[in-house]
Amino acid sequence: MFPFALALALQSAQPVPAGEEPVAPYAHANANAGATPFEGQAMWRAFGGEPGVRAIVDDLVARNVADPRIADIFKSRDLVRLRRTLYEQFCYLLNGGCDYSGQTMATAHKDMGIQQADTAALVENLQAAMRHARVPFPAQNRLLAKLAPMHRDVVAK
Amino acid sequence: MKRHHLALGCLCLSLATPAVAGDRRAxxxxxxxxxxxxxxxxxxxxxxxxxxxxxxxxRDGIGGSAHATLVALPDFDLESAGVAIGINDRVELSYAYQRFDTRAAGAALGLGRGFTFAQHIVGAKLRIAGDAVWDQDRWLPQFSIGVQHKIADQGAVISAVGGRSSRGTDFYLSATKVVLARSVVLATTLRATKANQFGLLGFGGDRRRGYSAQVEGSAGILLSPSLLVGAELRTKPDNLRFAREQKAADVFAAWAIGRHASITAAFVDLGDIATIRRQRGAFLSLQGSF
Structure with missing residues (x-):
């Protein structure tokens, strides 16, 4: 009875954002983003601030959904929530002043059967999106260096 | 009856497998x-x-590559062709055939114009630690140990110039790291070898008989996801009395034309070879991979 009440209380404390499907309650923490933010504003500026990062996230999700290598992974996923949490994660890591409200990388990718090759496909799509947004190549690589170690939590064992 | 069970089993398996866990992606x-x-x-x-x-x-599959390389020097040509397979990003097995054409210099060396040295190189490499690309939160590079067994074909000439054997085995330890935050690729290799001019002039000599430790170093910078430019340095033994052997160096550009093909072009300095001075020239390599 008590855990049920607690879950109910947590759920009511975390309203479901518009257009998203509800998820089981979990503890919010910036540490869930899986890496520490950059210092200073140089990276946030290199990515074009909020409009730049929103465009990159939208482009990335669109490329993944259309990519025959990994499209299956995105089928019947909540893409509205994915876009929001991805934006928050990038914004947090690029020191754009956001908090990350998504799940840990391990939880968010649990039971998806993701292979090492899938993470490489995702990296290529992100590279294409960043290139399209004219993010300088060295800045692209600095973000990728933050994201790369997350493969340990993302790729199915 | 038995067949029915089997068919049912297969059906259950296919139903139980989620779409996302489908086949291995290549x-x-x-x-x-x-x-x-x-x-x-x-x-x-x-x-x-x-x-x-x-x-x-x-780690999930078996890939491979094939290459053809031409090194055009003032007095010699070095050609190399070979194949390699990579098993689960863990083990690499390779074979290369090298031809070294002495062209006109062959006559000057008393071997005859167009005299050609050749060797077979059979290699194996084992990744023992680290991941050069994905472990960007650690300084630990990717480490591999390797062995290259070389069989040179001109045994008589090799012993005439003071070489002790026409067969030899190199052992090496290599560390490689992509420092993505700096767009840089670094590699260094420690090699125990007796090889004279990579083995084309045999193994061991009348100046020095046995193994010596040699170093290879490479540094490159990624200018785009498909373009790496850099430089390499490689020390070599100096085992033979009749001719000095120096280190080799190059500056290179490696361009991935697509997922399955790349071109490497370099300016290479192989030093003196068999008394012929200053062998500097062009290095061009084509590679296909899957």
Whole structure:
């Protein structure tokens, strides 16, 4: 009875954002983003601030959904929530002043059967999106260096 | 009856398998993160062997590569062709055939115009620790150990110039790291070898008989996901009395034309070869990989 009440209380404390499907309650923490933010504003500026990062996230999700290598992974996923949490994660890591409200990388990718090759496909799509947004190549690589170690939590064992 | 059970079993399995866990997706290495083919057949730079495993496959599959390389020098041509397979990004098996054409210099050396040295190189490499590409939160590079067994074909000439054997085995330890935050690729290799001019002039000599420790170093910068430019340095033994042997060096550009093909062009300095001074020239290599 008590855990049920607690879950109910947590759920009511975390309203479901518009257009998203509800998820089981979990503890919010910036540490869930899986890496520490950059210092200073140089990276946030290199990515074009909020409009730049929103465009990159939208482009990335669109490329993944259309990519025959990994499209299956995105089928019947909540893409509205994915876009929001991805934006928050990038914004947090690029020191754009956001908090990350998504799940840990391990939880968010649990039971998806993701292979090492899938993470490489995702990296290529992100590279294409960043290139399209004219993010300088060295800045692209600095973000990728933050994201790369997350493969340990993302790729199915 | 038995067949029915089997059919039912298969049906259950296919139903139980989620769509996302379908077949193995092919490939999975990012462009150039398998290096290029070195002249000795191992994945590496042009002259140096690196800790990377050949082919485009990850821990989940078997990939491979093939290369053809021409080094055009003032007085000689060095050609190399070979294949390598990479198993689960863990083990690499390679073979390369090298031809060294003495052209007009062959006559001056008393061998005859167009006299050609050749050797077979059979290699194996094992990744023992680290991940050069994905472990960007650690300084630990990717480490591999490797062995290259070389069989040179001109045994009589090799013993005439003071070489002790026409067969030899190199052992090496290589460390390679992509420092993504700096767009940089670094590699260094420690090699125990007796080889004279990579082995084409045999192994061991009348100046020095046995193994010596040699070093290979490479540094490159990624200018785009498909373009790496850099430089390499490789020390070599100096075992033979009749001719000095110096270190080799190059500056290179490796360009991934697509997922399955790359071109490496370099300016290479192989020093003096068999008393003929200053062999500096062009290095061009084509590589295909899967």
């Amino acid at each position: 490939g999975g290495k990012l462009l150039l993160t398998n290096g290029v083919s070195s002249v000795e057949g191992a994945a590496g730079g042009g002259l140096a062997s690196w800790a990377l495993i050949a082919g485009n496959e990850t």
